């Protein structure tokens with residue numbers, strides 16, 4: 693999947709990627725688009741992102757819109773819904789939504805900027821989520837985003853992560869294909 697980080701300059705102190713950019717990339721590839729929106733009011737962007745070609749939209753529990761309403765709005769487009777939470781947010785807050793989402797994303801860095809180091813306590817959060825989803829039919833993926841490297845990736849997978857999001861580890865590497873291959877084959 694191709695993971696896009698959308699930032700509104702309000703939820704996080706940075707800007708990044710707009711729906712027209714996603715639509716332009718969509719013309720070039722059929723790879724699934726995993727769109728992570730770090731914005732204060734996610735509801736107002738769902739229609740535009742779905743039209744732009746998102747296959748999955750992940751919004752933050754800390755944003756201002758109602759999570760159930762936002763999940764419903766995403767699913768109305770027949771695409772998948774994900775729920776992210778920032779490092780300082782307790783895992784318990786997302787637990788009630790696990791049956792209704794396709795992906796849960798414990799952020800392993802403060803959202804907003806690339807190039808940060810993985811926060812080690814994220815591994816415990818992944819494990820807690822992994823245990824919580826065992827009883828759920830069609831249980832959500834557990835994605836990990838922020839500071840994922842070829843060293844961290846296997847640890848996250850051992851704790852229950854099923855999707856690894858890597859930015860800097862791939863883009864700053866001289867051998868990006870090799871990094872992707874390594875991340876895909878961790879056990």
Ligand code: ZN
Pocket residue numbers: 695696697728837857
């Ligand atoms: Zn992201």
